[in-house]
Amino acid sequence: MKKRIVLSFVLIFSFFVLGAGVLLYHLFSSSSNLRYLIGLHEIGDIRQELSYNLQNVQLYVLSPPVIFTEHLDKVIESVDLLDESIRACHDCHHVPGIRAEIESTELLVADLKVEMSHLITLVSEGDRRRDLQRNVSDLSNKIKDQVHEMVIRAATTIQSKSDSVMSAIDKSYVYLAFTMLLVLLLAFFVAQYLTKSVTKPIKSLMEGSSEIAAGRWGYQVAYDGKDEFAELVGIFNTMSRSLYTKKRQLHQQMDELKNAQNQLIQAERLTALGSMAGGIAHDFNNILGAMMGHLSILRKTIPQDHDNIAMLETVEKAGFRASDLVNQLLTFSRKKTTKPLPLPISTIITSVVSILDSTMKNNKITLTLNLFEPSPIVYGDSTQLEQVLMNLCVNARDSMKDGGEIKISTVTRYLDEQFVEKYKHVDFDPGEFVQIIVADNGSGIEKKNLTQIFEPFFTTKGEGKGTGLGLSMVYGIVQAHGGCCFVDSTLGQGSTFTIYLPVHSPPH
Amino acid sequence: MLQTSSCIVSRYLSAVITFVLFCCLIVPGTANGKESLTLGLLPEMNVFSQSKRFQPLAVYLSKKIGKEVRFTILSRYGNIIKSLQKKQVDGAFLGSFTGTLAIHQLGVEPLARPVNLDGSSMYFGHIFVRKDSGIMTVDDMKGKIMAFVEQATTAGYVFPLSYLQLHGVEKYQDFFKEYYFTGSHDASISAVLSGNADIGAAKNTVFDHFLETNPRARREIVILASSLAVPSNGLCVSKDMDTELKNKLKNTLLRMKEDNEGKKVLKVLRALDFVETNKEDYEVVEKMASHANISLSNYQYENK
Structure with a gap:
């Protein structure tokens, strides 16, 4: 029973841990995606800054040298900010594909800085300047395109991550509800099972006790389990059998005692009767002996044809019968020699x-x-x-x-x-x-x-x-x-x- | 009548406001008693790299001299002379030629110049070509495209000009098929490497750094000639600058390597130390200019 109780609780706990584990996994997944989303939103600001700086740079590309001279510090600042923005992007992203794109953009920005520097410092005018302007313009457009692609990708990723976060949260609710329901059902069934396992043998034992109390000594409780209750039922049945045996022995002993008492009473009665009968028979025998002696003498003195001879014979016969009776009484009273x-x-x-x-x-x-x-x-x-x-x-x-x-x-x-x-x-x-x-x-x-x-x-x-x-x-x-x-x-x-x-x- | 009077008042008021605004714009940039110090930088290399190199030095100097120091990069070498003339900057890290010009024309005072990573405080100019160009001598350069740096650079213009003069080229304008000015030393190297020019000229410090970071350049570019050593780009300040401030600036630079923060700044500058410099150090440039038929006192140029 102890093993069953422990196993039941382990089972409930295991299901709880399993459910909690799945739930935690989804929550971790959700929070990870949320962090990723926050990161994406943060780098959205960086992208905007990057676009802004890129626009600033593009504004200067077609400017004459005199503009560069006047605003060179601003141009340099804009390009540096552009560089910093893309480096900030690099620091934020960890997905290999995006990192590669950012690295590619970084290289473009590095090229832009070289070409931009050449354009800024170029003294000659004409085709060379136009070539450099075209180079810078192409590079800035490429950067713009790449940034635009990244923006689109980021938007798609934000949408996708948002969907997956919502899906994960929805799943978490489902898993939480499922786990709670499952654990509740399991706890209910386990409780029912354990209650049955405990109450059934207790009920049987109570019935057994009632039967014994009602006089059905030796009543046996049936139980087919192999747990501690089986041992208890075994002990109960042994006790019941023992009670039955003791009861039988007690009855037997009581019968024997009763018999012995009866026999003792009988023996005492017989002894008393014997003493009394022996005493009477002994005295009666003496009297009878005197009577029979005198009767014998009387018969010898009376003639055989006397009218009273028949009466004498009758008395003599009665005397003999009395003598036999006395002998038997003496025999019973053990006073006969x-x-x-x-x-x-x-x-x-x-x-x-x-x-x-x-x-x-x-x-x-x-x-x-x-x-x-x-x-x-x-x-x-x-x-x-x-x-x-x-x-x-x-x-x-x-x-x-x-x-x-x-x-x-x-x-x-x-x-x-x-x-x-x-x-x-x-x-x-x-x-x-x-x-x-x-x-x-x-x-x-x-x-x-x-x-x-x-x-x-x-x-x-x-x-x-x-x-x-x-x-x-x-x-x-x-x-x-x-x-x-x-x-x-x-x-x-x-x-x-x-x-x-x-x-x-x-x-x- | 009233209308005429109000018109007159209005004109005077406008003139006064204009004058006040003008003063407000001009005074903060040049006055010695102002809160910040503006130092110019030449676009000797990629302007962005140049700006980044000097940013820590600005912070360091601000902290040490107790006054905000900011660097402004100039798109032209020659502009530095105009900027100093107009007092738009209080000083500048001038190249050897611009320094010599400024000393001669404006009387600027050189304070200190950096010691390069090779231990010298000098630099020299290179004339270089692509290995596959087939150019080995000055004669081979005829009819080719030349990429100078700027007319106010020693390595990027004075030296190649002097070199060509020494090799019998009197007028390079007719010697080359085409020539142009890239404006910076690394742009000149890039021009040769990319094929936009056949011959280039640049200072060795930028050249070496370029080759360090560009393996293709190491493989494909070859030096044909190098100049004599000239003083590295030193800090020259306006002759009007307060002596105490001058000394502070000079001493700070000369003692930079003594503290850890200064060492870090030197590392970013790609320098080991700063050494004192004076007008005599620029004599070698004067000679080179002389060979190139350049009169330093009244050298005027216009980029093409």
Whole structure:
């Protein structure tokens, strides 16, 4: 842009200088011609003086000697003035042609002076005097003719020079007007061009700023120039892109933070629920144990054909059901006693799959395994871990009324500090983990339910179809094994449960 | 009666006015106490050149003597004697012959004469012809055309006359086919060069200057005879001139070369200096005149 501005001004200045130069040339030409004209007018006086002196001389030519004697000083003065006049002409003219004529006239005057002197001093009369008179007369006529020619030429030159002066002055006006008009037009176009060059990118940048202000982060300003504005637009576009990226990162971070908050809340809720359920279940289990013990004694003491035996059996069945419920609650609250052993996880999975194989087939569900080999070893209770997988697979089956596919895969991963920091609601240390993924393509879970999915007694299966303790047990067992579990689900597409269990490292 | 009286008064008045006017015309030209000094010049060369040569001297003399000095050129040599007689001029640069005449007839006083560029204060006369004229001796001149300068010039008349007398020509009027008087020395040279005359006579100073400025003359003119040296054209003044003025004039001329302005004037005059001159210097001319049978005391002539 700077270069363009400088070039524009140089262009205007160049045109101005060019016009001024042409104008000056014509003015110089005019003034030179004017000076020449003044010179011609000045020498016009000299020519008149010359003619006057020539006439004086001619008057004396035919005079008798006595006149010369009486007026000799005047005659000499006239001839000298004639000589001076022609010399003055010589000093004024510089054109070679005219100079040659003047020199020729000077020679004639010199000859005239010689012949005139001879005539003045001649003592004899008669033919000699007449010859000299004729010579002087001829010479003076020649001078007169030459002067006359010079006068005519001078008049012609004056006319010609006057015409050329007027023409040059007229041209000067035209050139001045043309230069002014041209410079004005040029200045107008240059100003318009520069204004456009400046305002167009500024306008684009202002529009870009408005777009960004309106929330269109990452808005790009289009500019095809190669000047400083191109750099500015480039910087603007980079800034816009950067804002867009930062905004996305911020949103992502906000989402993550929100998720973490939700998970933390969920975890705290689950922990609170676990504590409460565990306490109730423990006390209830003790009470139930006493009731079931006394019920067993009572049944042994009452005959089998007693009318109340059926009532006892019903109470006993309810007692067992209550016992199962209490066990499940204890499992969720991690207060159930476990018997941990090093276990190959693939064996646990294949064991569960073999149990479920027939029921899955009946429901047109395919079970696909993709297990990491050699099987990672976890340190845990096989019954509880089998229960975890069983619950997940049963839930998956229940979500696929018309069949589908359940994929179970394992892989080992190192969960670092960053992961731990990200899921700080989960109580585990960084280290080597086995990742178990159970994914189905069933009906999925509504988003609003995802936060409550691991809570006890929360079920979407309808009344009488589920206890709402299956996933609570999964959560409790995984937590009890030093791991963690996550769910991701899209309604209508299926759900994916991810479980991390620490890989067992036997003591060296 | 009244008419007669008025006529008489009128006549007297006219006579008085005429007398006053006459006095006014005459007195300024001759009186010693007048404001200007008029000096005559002989037309020894082209009158215009002659006038120009002496113009700076007029300015110089005016400044030095405190009185306006003007030169007047005369169309005839002989006129100078008349002018001096009529007191129309107060003095003149006279040629050797006119000077001798004026000394003898008018008692003029010679003051100073110029030293020529060759270092001498003398000049001499030449008789010359064109190389192609075939004239080598006086005998060859017979029946030819002779261009004298003037009857009052030494080089242009007295010398050729004396020369012809010495060579047995008693009456030149019958010897030449034609003769005439050009009036100036350079006109005589021009006449020979242009063929208007076969023989010419002129003074050497003008002759040399003419040849200097005219290459054709150098090529075509040859000198047959030269005279003895005579004093150069000196300033002679009227015997009536105030002595103090005379001395001023003389001293100014003699000291001209001492100042730069005077040197410049001398250069234009084609002279180196001025030297004192007196009546004795003109004796050589008197002898030459004697050879030409000219009586200086009562020499009268009329140009033809």
